[in-house]
Amino acid sequence: MEKANRTKKWLIWFFGAVAVLTVLVCMAVYIVDPFFQFRVRDGQYFLTENYVNGGIIKNDDYDTIIIGSCMVQNYDIAYFDRTFGADAVKIGGGGLDSGGVIRYLELANRVGSAENYFINVDLYGFESTDSVKQRALELSEYDYLLRDDPLARLQYAFSYEVWFRFLPVDVGMSACCALTGKLPVASLSSRSEIAHVGEWSDNFVYGEEAVMKSRENEDTAATVLNEQEQSEMRAAMQESMDAYIEAIDFSAGNYTFIFPPYSYLYWEDARAANTYEVLTEAKQYLTEKLKSNGAAVYDFQDADVTYDLDYYMDTTHYSKELNDFMTECMASGKYRK
Numbered sequence: 001m002e003k004a005n006r007t008k009k010w011l012i013w014f015f016g017a018v019a020v021l022t023v024l025v026c027m028a029v030y031i032v033d034p035f036f037q038f039r040v041r042d043g044q045y046f047l048t049e050n051y052v053n054g055g056i057i058k059n060d061d062y063d064t065i066i067i068g069s070c071m072v073q074n075y076d077i078a079y080f081d082r083t084f085g086a087d088a089v090k091i092g093g094g095g096l097d098s099g100g101v102i103r104y105l106e107l108a109n110r111v112g113s114a115e116n117y118f119i120n121v122d123l124y125g126f127e128s129t130d131s132v133k134q135r136a137l138e139l140s141e142y143d144y145l146l147r148d149d150p151l152a153r154l155q156y157a158f159s160y161e162v163w164f165r166f167l168p169v170d171v172g173m174s175a176c177c178a179l180t181g182k183l184p185v186a187s188l189s190s191r192s193e194i195a196h197v198g199e200w201s202d203n204f205v206y207g208e209e210a211v212m213k214s215r216e217n218e219d220t221a222a223t224v225l226n227e228q229e230q231s232e233m234r235a236a237m238q239e240s241m242d243a244y245i246e247a248i249d250f251s252a253g254n255y256t257f258i259f260p261p262y263s264y265l266y267w268e269d270a271r272a273a274n275t276y277e278v279l280t281e282a283k284q285y286l287t288e289k290l291k292s293n294g295a296a297v298y299d300f301q302d303a304d305v306t307y308d309l310d311y312y313m314d315t316t317h318y319s320k321e322l323n324d325f326m327t328e329c330m331a332s333g334k335y336r337k
Helices: 002-032 049-059 077-084 100-109 131-137 150-157 160-180 186-191 207-214 227-247 264-272 276-292 320-333
Strands: 064-068 088-092 117-121 254-261 297-299
Touching: 002 150, 002 160, 049 088, 049 100, 049 227, 064 077, 064 100, 077 088, 077 320, 100 117, 100 227, 227 276, 254 276, 254 320, 264 276, 276 297, 297 320
Parallel strands: 064 088, 064 117, 117 254, 254 297
Antiparallel strands: none
């Protein structure tokens, strides 16, 4: 009997300690909130786009949202806001394909803060034979940050990334701001401001030499499609685009879709690979589908600037000046299809 009582007492203490620890962990994460799941804090935390995108969509104040791959990450939000009279946020991610765009778009629609949606369209994001809708529903390591259910909250509270990568840094940065009124290192400023999340333009060298060097390192002639492969690619892209269109709620706001200004060399490589016609046909197909749903479409892929390699680091990635260029053109209606 005595042994049973000791065991019972031990179990009570054990589960009590676990409960207290769980509460303390949850309280700490709720208070610090490094991934903005409950509130946003601008200029205090070290921000990495994949971890804070969901929180920005949920909790920031905005009426316009820009979503896409790294092609949108260098938009100057202050300039965009002045040009359009908007209050915008950008939600970007390197390699973000059409399925990833849909996942962020679905969250933005559910939150309902945005009136205007600017969506980047990368054609390579439709080349998979998997349907966009299926990929949009797939779980990823960031999926819990896009949900609000109890399991997602628990995963957030006990996340490795929270406790060992971001929370200690964020607490230190916040403490420094509170004590000194500034961040410990000036260069952290751009990494802590929501308007600059994910920006990379200043980290690279641009110009013809850089582009050609990058091109030499790529095996651009590795695959040349035959007629059957072209037909299969055409069908796969159309299937993906149909699913993409089906997944978008066009009644949720005003939609603008943007084909970004890849350099002319991207299209030369496409011709060499026998994919040029497939890509241009697919772009026309998607353009007509989007326009038929009331969306505006801008195509910068044959703009004069695409022939000026001073703006490029490789055949597709461009400097922030071209993001400003697109902002100006969209405000004036230039390059609208």
